[in-house]
Amino acid sequence: xxxxxxxxxxxxxxxxEAAIPVSAQAPAWRHRHLLDVDVLDWSEIELVMTTTDAMxxxxxxxIAKVPALRGRNVTILFYEASTRTRVSFEVAAKxxxxxxxxxxxxxxxxxxxxxxxxxxxxxxxxxxxxxxMRHAVSGAPYLAAAHFxxxxxxGGDGWHAHPTQALLDLYTMREHLPGGSVAGRKVVIxxxxxxxxVARSNIWSLTAAGADLWLxxxxxxxxxxxxxxxxxxxxxxxxxxxxxxxLGAALAGADVVMALRIQRERMAGGLLPSLREYAARxxxxxxxxxxxxxxxxxxxxxxxxxxxxxxxxxxxxxxxxITNQVTNxxxxxxxxxxxxxxxxxxxx
Amino acid sequence: xxATSGAAGHxxxxxxxxSGEPVREAAGRRAGEVVAELxxxxxxxxxxxxxxxxxxxxVVSNGVLEAVTWLEGAEAKGVxxxxxxxxPGFIDLHAHLREPGNEDAETIxxxxxxxxxxxxxxVCLMPNSVPALDEPSVLARVxxxxxxxxxxxxxxxxxxxxxxxxxxxxxxxxxxxxxxxVGFSDDGACVANPTILRxxxxxxxxxxxxxxxxxxxxxxxxxxxxxxxxxxxxxxxKGWPAAAEIAAVERDIAVLAEVLRDEPGARLHLTHLSTAGxxxxxxxxxxxxxxxxxDVTPHHVGFTDEWLAGARRWAWEALDANGAAxxxxxxxxxxxxxxxxxxxxxxxxxxPEEAAACxxxxxxxxxxxxxxxxxxxxxxxxxxxxxxxxxxxxxxxxALGVLLAAVDAGRLTLSRAIAALTTGPAAVLAGWPGVVASxxxxxxxxxxxxxxxxxADLVVFDRSDRWRVTPESLASKGKNTPLLGxxxxxxxxxxxxxxxxxxxxxxxGA
Ligand SMILES: [Zn+2]
Numbered sequence: 001x002x003x004x005x006x007x008x009x010x011x012x013x014x015x016x017e018a019a020i021p022v023s024a025q026a027p028a029w030r031h032r033h034l035l036d037v038d039v040l041d042w043s044e045i046e047l048v049m050t051t052t053d054a055m056x057x058x059x060x061x062x063i064a065k066v067p068a069l070r071g072r073n074v075t076i077l078f079y080e081a082s083t084r085t086r087v088s089f090e091v092a093a094k095x096x097x098x099x100x101x102x103x104x105x106x107x108x109x110x111x112x113x114x115x116x117x118x119x120x121x122x123x124x125x126x127x128x129x130x131x132x133m134r135h136a137v138s139g140a141p142y143l144a145a146a147h148f149x150x151x152x153x154x155g156g157d158g159w160h161a162h163p164t165q166a167l168l169d170l171y172t173m174r175e176h177l178p179g180g181s182v183a184g185r186k187v188v189i190x191x192x193x194x195x196x197x198v199a200r201s202n203i204w205s206l207t208a209a210g211a212d213l214w215l216x217x218x219x220x221x222x223x224x225x226x227x228x229x230x231x232x233x234x235x236x237x238x239x240x241x242x243x244x245x246x247l248g249a250a251l252a253g254a255d256v257v258m259a260l261r262i263q264r265e266r267m268a269g270g271l272l273p274s275l276r277e278y279a280a281r282x283x284x285x286x287x288x289x290x291x292x293x294x295x296x297x298x299x300x301x302x303x304x305x306x307x308x309x310x311x312x313x314x315x316x317x318x319x320x321x322i323t324n325q326v327t328n329x330x331x332x333x334x335x336x337x338x339x340x341x342x343x344x345x346x347x348x
Numbered sequence: 349x350x351a352t353s354g355a356a357g358h359x360x361x362x363x364x365x366x367s368g369e370p371v372r373e374a375a376g377r378r379a380g381e382v383v384a385e386l387x388x389x390x391x392x393x394x395x396x397x398x399x400x401x402x403x404x405x406x407v408v409s410n411g412v413l414e415a416v417t418w419l420e421g422a423e424a425k426g427v428x429x430x431x432x433x434x435x436p437g438f439i440d441l442h443a444h445l446r447e448p449g450n451e452d453a454e455t456i457x458x459x460x461x462x463x464x465x466x467x468x469x470x471v472c473l474m475p476n477s478v479p480a481l482d483e484p485s486v487l488a489r490v491x492x493x494x495x496x497x498x499x500x501x502x503x504x505x506x507x508x509x510x511x512x513x514x515x516x517x518x519x520x521x522x523x524x525x526x527x528x529x530v531g532f533s534d535d536g537a538c539v540a541n542p543t544i545l546r547x548x549x550x551x552x553x554x555x556x557x558x559x560x561x562x563x564x565x566x567x568x569x570x571x572x573x574x575x576x577x578x579x580x581x582x583x584x585x586k587g588w589p590a591a592a593e594i595a596a597v598e599r600d601i602a603v604l605a606e607v608l609r610d611e612p613g614a615r616l617h618l619t620h621l622s623t624a625g626x627x628x629x630x631x632x633x634x635x636x637x638x639x640x641x642x643d644v645t646p647h648h649v650g651f652t653d654e655w656l657a658g659a660r661r662w663a664w665e666a667l668d669a670n671g672a673a674x675x676x677x678x679x680x681x682x683x684x685x686x687x688x689x690x691x692x693x694x695x696x697x698x699x700p701e702e703a704a705a706c707x708x709x710x711x712x713x714x715x716x717x718x719x720x721x722x723x724x725x726x727x728x729x730x731x732x733x734x735x736x737x738x739x740x741x742x743x744x745x746x747a748l749g750v751l752l753a754a755v756d757a758g759r760l761t762l763s764r765a766i767a768a769l770t771t772g773p774a775a776v777l778a779g780w781p782g783v784v785a786s787x788x789x790x791x792x793x794x795x796x797x798x799x800x801x802x803x804a805d806l807v808v809f810d811r812s813d814r815w816r817v818t819p820e821s822l823a824s825k826g827k828n829t830p831l832l833g834x835x836x837x838x839x840x841x842x843x844x845x846x847x848x849x850x851x852x853x854x855x856x857g858a
Binding site for chain 2: 116117135138139142157197200224227
């Protein structure tokens with residue numbers, strides 16, 4: 001059974017081409033902001049997944065557009081350049097008929113410009129009702145949320161969190177794993193874990209999902225995670241995660257392997273000798289992938305350095321779902337904008 | 349138990365005996381006024397200089413502590429350490445009062461008011477003003493502001509080690525010593541260059557003054573945001589390794605040990621130590637007879653890095669029965685939002701094991717003193733992204749409350765807590781030969797005891813009376829404390845410095 005939901009976020013007259021097929025049994029969404037995955041319990045993650053299913057149906061239509069956010073101002077405030085993530089949010093918001101405002105801002109520490117709080121107040125005065133924010137400093141969206149009257153959706157903050165990426169990753173894994181579940185599946189995240197908000201958010205969602213999660217990379221890019229791994233399991237009843245620099249052990253029997261981007265500036269900080277050496281020791285190649293399960297799912301949050309963290313033939317291998325991640329990214333972001341739009345003021 | 353504090357008309361009134369509610373209405377006195385007559389009856393006196401505490405009474409007349417009477421037998425009945433306490437005035441070895449240069453954050457007048465409200469009658473100002481206190485004219489400005497404030501709190505000052513605290517060229521050390529500075533520090537930064545440090549030890553040692561180092565190997569902490577460990581990993585904050593402090597402390601001690609052969613007057617004071625490793629190094633240095641002293645701050649004793657994630661329990665509550673850190677994500681300890689910039693401080697808040705080491709160091713005397721590292725900041729400098737926020741916690745007014753929380757929890761005795769604020773820092777100052785020889789420091793004339801016949805220098809607080817930390821309740825312009833909204837025990841009722849009223853609860857303008 002589906003319930004037709006219109007622009008107001010409440011049951012509306014059935015307009016078939018404008019409807020989002022959302023299950024009526026769905027629990028209520030109670031979060032006004034989504035700043036990280038850690039605040040979501042499992043039923044809420046499931047709600048995101050089923051809402052994303054509905055958005056996928058919308059995207060499959062000839063005209064992939066619904067009026068759910070008609071008249072709503074979604075402001076996309078990016079303090080870091082990232083065309084692909086910004087465009088993904090923009091397409092998602094436009095598919096929901098929102099009015100989209102794009103702001104590319106500079107981090108105040110560098111330019112001594114307007115403070116984040118001033119910017120948030122200005123953006124709100126200009127009509128922003130929902131704010132999608134990307135920032136280079138960990139925790140910045142928490143400051144924004146404390147000063148913004150509408151909803152804040154974190155589009156990535158520093159090394160800390162990238163909740164829409166983690167949720168699209170989970171959605172993509174469930175889509176491609178036999179049985180549609182990651183519970184008990186061996187999932188490997190490979191690369192620069194230390195600087196990765198993608199890895200951090202995935203730790204919350206994948207351990208909540210019951211995955212057998214492995215973080216793998218050179219020890220300089222894993223520093224500190226052993227202590228996190230050694231801490232008690234995040235969600236009682238679910239497993240811990242493992243941290244290792246032994247790529248062979250990590251890949252053995254893996255169901256999912258996600259490679260992370262290696263950035264050139266890691267060499268300057270003395271974290272890696274060279275990209276060449278990284279590729280030789282940790283690059284995801286066909287030969288290495290042979291240790292994983294034959295039907296392993298290969299992922300990458302992008303943008304890729306082909307030939308460094310992932311070999312070109314692995315990126316284009318039939319087992320790679322990297323382009324599916326991009327498509328699912330739009331659907332997950334539509335789902336989250338839609339869910340957040342239904343909570344006004346009183347949510348957390 | 350009860351105390352009566354009042355001017356002549358109130359003296360001797362003990363109508364509150366047994367009521368549990370001490371009399372504390374303002375007697376019309378104003379800050380700065382000489383205490384004409386004051387009698388405090390049936391209170392708990394703590395005199396760390398005499399190694400004594402117990403029920404007693406004091407009388408102040410014309411600014412002089414006329415009588416200290418210890419009660420015994422039936423007279424002492426019902427007077428305990430949980431009510432009104434009278435102790436010598438507190439000394440803070442490390443406070444940032446921001447003037448000159450940053451008067452939006454604090455002025456010497458507002459900072460001295462905050463000190464008095466916190467029970468401090470002597471504060472040592474750090475030299476990282478703008479301009480830095482690296483030559484006598486800046487000291488003259490500081491002194492003039494202190495006098496103009498009318499506060500009887502003694503404002504001592506440390507001078508910079510290097511010109512502009514830039515770490516390259518020695519500041520006017522001799523002129524500063526002649527002008528009356530107490531010690532030398534580039535605080536805010538470590539003296540990074542070991543050759544400069546070595547020469548500074550030699551030259552300052554010749555002047556009988558210490559080097560007060562902020563131990564931090566900057567190469568290990570560039571861009572660091574939070575104590576390296578579990579919490580920083582989860583929050584995606586750049587780790588601040590304990591080794592940066594430990595290595596700097598070990599280096600400082602090694603350089604000092606060698607310098608002492610040539611200059612026996614050399615002294616090292618390590619400020620705001622935050623790690624078990626650094627405190628262990630100090631313990632070893634003291635055992636070897638080296639002239640090394642150190643302090644720890646209230647925030648490194650009472651708060652931990654889990655506060656950055658939103659926990660607000662005291663450091664000792666964050667350890668389980670085996671002494672291991674609890675997991676705030678699992679045990680429901682996250683009661684506030686994450687990334688509160690009032691918690692951004694240098695050195696960073698550490699894990700509960702390190703905080704326990706700081707508390708243990710206070711208890712066993714390895715840490716000679718509690719120093720506040722009072723670091724007021726404006727909202728503009730704190731209401732920003734965590735990683736861009738200014739370092740520092742406003743601490744003069746909550747230091748006593750944090751220590752009393754440890755006392756209330758049975759982690760520290762009341763007498764040790766008071767000693768860490770009084771005889772401890774006084775002994776540190778007394779270990780600096782040039783300071784003693786200069787003879788003009790009040791804190792040394794009366795080594796922090798309740799001494800009959802000396803100018804009254806004391807604090808009266810009520811352990812049974814809790815107060816809520818709010819922006820309005822703080823005299824400091826710096827409202828940057830994570831304790832906002834929290835209740836602390838030990839409301840300060842009265843602070844008397846050099847026989848004059850520094851603070852009186854409920855008084856106009858207090
Ligand atoms: Zn310092």
